[in-house]
Amino acid sequence: xxxxxxxxxxxxxxxxxxxxxxxxxxxxxxxxxxxxxxxxxxxxxxxxxxxxxxxxxxxxxxxxxxxxxxxxxxxxxxxxxxxxxxxxxxxxxxxxxxxxxxxxxxxxxxxxxxxxxxxxxxxxxxxxxxxxxxxxxxxxxxxxxxxxxxxxxxxxxxxxxxxxxxxxxxxxxxxxxxxxxxxxxxxxxxxxxxxxxxxxxxxxxxxxxxxxxxxxxxxxxxxxxxxxxxxxxxxxxxxxxxxxxxxxxxxxxxxxxxxxxxxxxxxxxxxxxxxxxxxxxxxxxxxxxxxxxxxxxxxxxxxxxxxxxxxxxxxxxxxxxxxxxxxxxxxxxxxxxxxxxxxxxxxxxxxxxxxxxxxxxxxxxxxxxxxxxxxxxxxxxxxxxxxxxxxxxxxxxxxxxxxxxxxxxxxxxxxxxxxxxxxxxxxxxxxxxxxxxxxxxxxxxxxxxxxxxxxxxxxxxxxxxxxxxxxxxxxxxxxxxxxxxxxxxxxxxxxxxxxxxxxxxxxxxxxxxxxxxxxxxxxxxxxxxxxxxxxxxxxxxxxxxxxxxxxxxxxxxxxxxxxxxxxxxxxxxxxxxxxxxxxxxxxxxxxxxxxxxxxxxxxxxxxxxxxxxxxxxxxxxxxxxxxxxxxxxxxxxxxxxxxxxxxxxxxxxxxxxxxxxxxxxxxxxxxxxxxxxxxxxxxxxxxxxxxxxxxxxxxxxxxxxxxxxxxxxxxxxxxxxxxxxxxxxxxxxxxxxxx
Amino acid sequence: xxxxxxxxxxxxxxxxxxxxxxxxxxxxxxxxxxxxxxxxxxxxxxxxxxxxxxxxxxxxxxxxxxxxxxxxxxxxxxxxxxxxxxxxxxxxxxxxxxxxxxxxxxxxxxxxxxxxxxxxxxxxxxxxxxxxxxxxxxxxxxxxxxxxxxxxxxxx
Ligand code: FES
Ligand code: FES
Numbered sequence: 001x002x003x004x005x006x007x008x009x010x011x012x013x014x015x016x017x018x019x020x021x022x023x024x025x026x027x028x029x030x031x032x033x034x035x036x037x038x039x040x041x042x043x044x045x046x047x048x049x050x051x052x053x054x055x056x057x058x059x060x061x062x063x064x065x066x067x068x069x070x071x072x073x074x075x076x077x078x079x080x081x082x083x084x085x086x087x088x089x090x091x092x093x094x095x096x097x098x099x100x101x102x103x104x105x106x107x108x109x110x111x112x113x114x115x116x117x118x119x120x121x122x123x124x125x126x127x128x129x130x131x132x133x134x135x136x137x138x139x140x141x142x143x144x145x146x147x148x149x150x151x152x153x154x155x156x157x158x159x160x161x162x163x164x165x166x167x168x169x170x171x172x173x174x175x176x177x178x179x180x181x182x183x184x185x186x187x188x189x190x191x192x193x194x195x196x197x198x199x200x201x202x203x204x205x206x207x208x209x210x211x212x213x214x215x216x217x218x219x220x221x222x223x224x225x226x227x228x229x230x231x232x233x234x235x236x237x238x239x240x241x242x243x244x245x246x247x248x249x250x251x252x253x254x255x256x257x258x259x260x261x262x263x264x265x266x267x268x269x270x271x272x273x274x275x276x277x278x279x280x281x282x283x284x285x286x287x288x289x290x291x292x293x294x295x296x297x298x299x300x301x302x303x304x305x306x307x308x309x310x311x312x313x314x315x316x317x318x319x320x321x322x323x324x325x326x327x328x329x330x331x332x333x334x335x336x337x338x339x340x341x342x343x344x345x346x347x348x349x350x351x352x353x354x355x356x357x358x359x360x361x362x363x364x365x366x367x368x369x370x371x372x373x374x375x376x377x378x379x380x381x382x383x384x385x386x387x388x389x390x391x392x393x394x395x396x397x398x399x400x401x402x403x404x405x406x407x408x409x410x411x412x413x414x415x416x417x418x419x420x421x422x423x424x425x426x427x428x429x430x431x432x433x434x435x436x437x438x439x440x441x442x443x444x445x446x447x448x449x450x451x452x453x454x455x456x457x458x459x460x461x462x463x464x465x466x467x468x469x470x471x472x473x474x475x476x477x478x479x480x481x482x483x484x485x486x487x488x489x490x491x492x493x494x495x496x497x498x499x500x501x502x503x504x505x506x507x508x509x510x511x512x513x514x515x516x517x518x519x520x521x522x523x524x525x526x527x528x529x530x531x532x533x534x535x536x537x538x539x540x541x542x543x544x545x546x547x548x549x550x551x552x553x554x555x556x557x558x559x560x561x562x563x564x565x566x567x568x569x570x571x572x573x574x575x576x577x578x579x580x581x582x583x584x585x586x587x588x589x590x591x592x593x594x595x596x597x598x599x600x601x602x603x604x605x606x607x608x609x610x611x612x613x614x615x616x617x618x619x620x621x622x623x624x625x626x627x628x629x630x631x632x633x634x635x636x637x638x639x640x641x642x643x644x645x646x647x648x649x650x651x652x653x654x655x656x657x658x659x660x661x662x663x664x665x666x667x668x669x670x671x672x673x674x675x676x677x678x679x680x681x682x683x684x685x686x687x688x689x690x691x692x693x694x695x696x697x698x699x700x701x702x703x704x705x706x707x708x709x710x711x712x713x714x715x716x717x718x719x720x721x722x723x724x725x726x727x728x729x730x731x732x733x734x735x736x737x738x739x
Numbered sequence: 740x741x742x743x744x745x746x747x748x749x750x751x752x753x754x755x756x757x758x759x760x761x762x763x764x765x766x767x768x769x770x771x772x773x774x775x776x777x778x779x780x781x782x783x784x785x786x787x788x789x790x791x792x793x794x795x796x797x798x799x800x801x802x803x804x805x806x807x808x809x810x811x812x813x814x815x816x817x818x819x820x821x822x823x824x825x826x827x828x829x830x831x832x833x834x835x836x837x838x839x840x841x842x843x844x845x846x847x848x849x850x851x852x853x854x855x856x857x858x859x860x861x862x863x864x865x866x867x868x869x870x871x872x873x874x875x876x877x878x879x880x881x882x883x884x885x886x887x888x889x890x891x892x893x894x895x
Contacts, residue, residue: 077838132743202833210840213775213815220774228769253741253758271771273761276781345779345787345875346841394851395839395876427780638837644880647838650877673784673873681866684879 006696054137054178056129057086063157063171065092067099070110071122072366072390073206077640078122080204085123088197089130089139089190091154092170102390110471112367123699125168131187133179140173150613158447183498192634192696194199201639207567218364218391219349221421222397226351227256228272230279231408232265232286233429234482237522239288241265248285249278253414254327259415262484263288266412268421295351300520301336304441306408307517314499314512322444323456324507327447331548333541334443336728337533338660339436339521341670343678345426346394348401348434351698352413359386363406364393367469371403375410375468397651400434401425401525403470406716407477431676432668433478436661438464439519439527440730442502442537452549454560456509459538464519466497466529482631490520497529501708504538505601506560515561521661521668528704530597532652535708536715536729539595543716544725553716554579554594562615565631565694572629572690577609589614590624595712599705604632605692606705608649610713611685614721619738621721623653623685623714640690641702645687646687648706654679656711658730744804749817759805764788766804767814775815775844779873786845786872790814796845796852798871816843818851827851830889831882838876845872850886854893856887875886 038591058066073079083097100107108124134154141538142149151162160167177198192198234241241263249255249267259266265282269275295303324330351362359381365371368388376383390408396402409423423435445458468491468519475487497513505645524530546556554574561567572737573594574580582592591614596607615620626649635641658677660670672675715726724736746753746763748771755770761782767773767790779787781800786801791813799807819825824832827850837843846869853860853868860868865886874882 090823201835204834204837207835207837208821208832209839210837210843211815211831212824213773213844214821215774217777217841219777222769222772271757271761271765273758320804343875344841346783346875347775347779394841397875409828424778427782427785506773637804641834643838643878646880647877650879651875654877672782673780674782678873678875679879680873681869681879681883684866687880 004173027471028602040173048400051182053129053133053183056126057133058178058733059170061171061174061176063092063096063169064096065090067097067126067128068107069099069122070102070108070369072364072368073392073497074104077204077637077643079206080202081121081321081636081640082126084197084200084369085127086130086204088195089127090134090157091155091171094197094202096157100636103388103482104368104372105389109369111370113608122408125183127189128185128187129183131189132183135187136179136181136468137170137173143626144168144173146475156625178270178327181232189217189635197696199635199638199695202484202637210292212343216392216395217346218351218362219346220353221391221422223351223364224420225420226420226422227268227270227416228275228414228423228427229266229268229423230275230411231423231429231479232267233433233478234334235288235294236290239263239290242287242289244282244286247671248282252278252281257416259412261411262482262486262498263453264411264479264482264536264725266408266423268377268412272424290666292738293663293667294665296521296665297663300439301441303438303584304517304519305463308515310516314514314515315491315510316501317511320456320458320461320509320511324458325443327455328450329448329548330445331448331544332443332445333544333725333727334441335533335537337440337536338729339519340441340522340526340655340659341661341676342400342434342526343676344395344396344400344430347427347430348405349393349422350402350406350407350409351420351422352409354413354417355422355641356731359410361388361406361410363388363393363402364391364396365402366399367398368704369404369473370469373472374403374474374476375407377472378413378474378477379410387407397527398437399467399469400527401430401668403476404433404478407474407479411696417737427673428671431671433522435522437470438466438498438530439521440530440533442534444537444541446541446545448545448549452551454506454508454545457504457506458511459504459511460515461499461502461530462496462515462517463530464523464524465534466523468522497525498533499539501597501602502534503601504555505563505566505598506542506559509563521663527648527651528707531597531704532655532707532711533729535595535597536656536711539597539709540711540715540725540727543593543712543719547719552583557594557596566596566598567606568692569605569629569631570594572692573607573609573627576629576688576690577611579609589616589721591717591719593713593716593718593720595709595716597705597709603700604702604705606630606645606709608706608709608713610710610717612714612717612721620733621718621736623657623683625686625688626653626710626713627688628706629690630702630705631694631698632705633694633697633700635691635693636699638693641691644687644703645689645691645706648703649687649689649710650679650684652707652710653685653714655707656714656729656731660730744808746771746804746808746812747810748812749766749814755804757804759832760803763799763802763804763807764810766807767799767812773816775812777841777844779841784873789845789848789872791848791852794852796849799868808809815847818847825851826892827854827886827889829892830885833883834885834888836878836881836885838878842872842876842878844876846874846882850882850889852885854890858894859890862887
């Protein structure tokens with residue numbers, strides 16, 4: 001559980017600040033996105049303490065339960081899943097449950113919403129808090145009804161004595177007061193086999209709001225007196241503004257203020273389109289010192305491969321190299337993954353308000369608390385003067401422009417006290433400035449004995465960082481580096497993200513070496529981090545080995561796995577696709593490919609079969625179908641798991657078949673959907689997903705499990721259909737030898 | 740130069756004082772406080788800003804207000820509401836067809852035009868009708884299912 005994030009000393013002006021901004025939030029249109037707030041929460045400006053029940057849940061005088069989470073809704077349906085957990089443990093009907101997402105003024109600090117870990121972390125904390133609350137409430141009811149706790153039953157938030165049939169509701173017990181007590185972690189939890197809410201496909205309420213045009217997103221927030229702004233971004237990384245003529249905005253109407261600080265330039269206007277026009281003028285008139293963006297793209301992978309000075313052995317096994325050297329069959333292959341984008345459909349947006357020496361920022365960040373500490377560094381303001389309120393945006397899939405635009409809005413708002421400043425990035429800002437998923441190279445070696453048995457696997461990989469989230473350092477903001485007195489970007493220590501899933505789960509000798517590199521483009525966390533490329537490489541390689549061993553690729557995997565849950569997902573997709581039959585009667589122009597991974601080697605299990613159809617005359621292929629099976633442990637919301645898995649499969653198919661960032665020495669070329677296309681409806685494959693529910697097992701996030709296996713399954717299917725082994729992402733038809 | 744432009748939106752005339760070059764999208768969102776059409780790319784490549792112009796789904800991000808004034812404009816808010824859902828909206832909710840939902844406006848508006856013209860579309864026709872809309876969350880197959888279901892609701 002997170003530790004208490006703030007000290008108890010809490011000034012009255014700070015309390016007023018929270019109350020005011022709290023009311024501001026409640027008074028305006030974004031409220032429906034948060035659902036009905038119980039008054040207990042709306043009026044509270046109390047700082048959160050992670051071990052108090054009250055930090056996680058409140059029940060108001062009407063019996064409405066509000067859950068507080070430090071996580072944010074990213075379109076993954078986390079709100080509904082967390083509400084289900086609390087409702088289940090307390091036996092309160094879902095219609096009386098509400099939720100507040102990350103808000104540095106009201107919710108616990110749970111750092112980032114990332115790594116598919118919200119269900120494990122926030123869900124676990126909320127379950128413990130709800131169980132503790134139930135224990136406290138039952139204790140109160142026992143006194144009230146004068147019967148022992150073990151004779152009490154709870155239904156729909158009402159406690160009844162089994163003998164006398166007398167009852168009292170939670171609300172009547174609490175009378176609007178907070179639930180006293182701390183979360184000990186020892187309160188008895190409900191037996192999962194008795195669950196009636198958790199595990200069901202409880203519908204998300206926000207979909208109705210989205211489908212009818214209610215204000216749901218930060219982009220929809222309108223505050224009184226709000227003004228609009230756009231940023232003049234440099235043409236290439238590291239460019240410095242040499243000159244900007246005084247009349248640079250032309251005589252564009254509606255300009256309230258042109259803000260310049262070093263190479264950071266923003267324009268604030270009354271109407272949104274005025275800002276867009278003003279920026280277009282500025283773009284033409286600004287003169288920049290532009291460094292060249294190097295190395296040239298055709299030398300990118302070599303540039304990575306040359307960097308071996310900062311390497312680490314992820315897992316060492318001195319028997320691996322000799323085992324491969326002595327093997328009767330040796331296989332070696334190199335796989336490549338380009339830079340790829342998050343590509344949120346709604347470009348990043350933030351609103352900031354500087355008033356009475358206090359700053360409020362509404363943001364679709366994945367980490368409200370870390371954003372606050374980084375803004376504190378950027379603006380040299382104490383954290384207690386800053387409040388960050390997470391507000392949903394379009395799906396982000398990792399660290400996109402959300403934090404950067406928060407900094408942009410804050411810098412501008414500080415120059416215009418009393419007015420909420422809304423900054424919306426343009427499409428090209430997002431495409432060219434978001435931190436990408438790093439380019440990577442993976443070299444795999446393996447050995448087989450004469451019977452085709454796998455003896456050892458050796459993996460060496462090259463990658464830039466998969467984590468440059470702000471984390472308190474203003475140099476991680478684009479704007480921070482552009483200021484007159486710039487903050488410098490210092491890459492943190494390389495995170496485990498690079499070698500995620502590089503270690504094979506297969507039962508063999510294994511060694512993994514990681515070369516930490518510096519690539520030319522900005523990189524950070526993109527859904528599944530390095531696991532995407534590492535699984536693409538490993539699962540393509542397993543296919544190559546199976547082929548060399550003369551074995552069925554599915555059988556080959558099963559033979560080399562010990563974990564029954566791993567085998568179960570593979571066997572499930574084999575059954576769903578009639579794998580064995582179809583491998584026997586190979587259909588012309590068709591190919592089937594299989595791949596598997598356990599995400600992070602300790603989370604959800606996922607296997608997938610891809611089916612491709614080739615058109616030799618047109619030298620094209622089509623992805624016909626993806627069939628997946630997932631085991632994410634105890635399922636909280638079965639439809640949520642399915643939805644996330646289907647989405648991950650389609651997204652990965654798009655990454656894997658179409659996507660790569662292109663650049664030249666003057667900057668990023670792929671600045672929009674024309675130059676960086678993603679999969680559209682006509683190319684989307686049919687999707688079928690089976691969810692293997694494991695009641696009583698630890699629930700595990702499902703959001704990232706599909707990314708890597710889908711890439712490899714498509715490549716493997718293409719090999720079966722064409723005999724060409726595609727080892728470089730994206731899997732372009734030009735790589736196929738059409739003969 | 741700002742001018743008064745009369746936009747007929749969801750059946751009502753609205754006078755807005757605006758630079759007539761301003762794309763319709765900004766007038767709808769900021770002057771008329773509508774949330775359905777959204778900014779995604781500004782160049783007619785993503786479909787987030789879709790509206791119906793005289794019943795046809797069109798991006799509102801490239802059409803200036805001066806040109807929009809000659810059309811009957813319908814937004815997501817104009818086809819149904821929480822009490823009275825349009826069949827496409829109802830089907831999207833029933834099938835839980837959304838992740839982040841940012842693309843939903845484009846999907847629903849294109850779906851509505853399709854069903855107005857073709858009460859029983861095939862999968863291929865649905866894909867064709869939604870081709871202009873980008874979804875990054877990968878909700879495509881659910882959307883196709885939702886339009887099929889909406890066709891059934893509409894025929895009932
Ligand atoms: S915003 Fe209009 S099509 Fe993208
Ligand atoms: S549901 Fe997120 S973009 Fe479609």
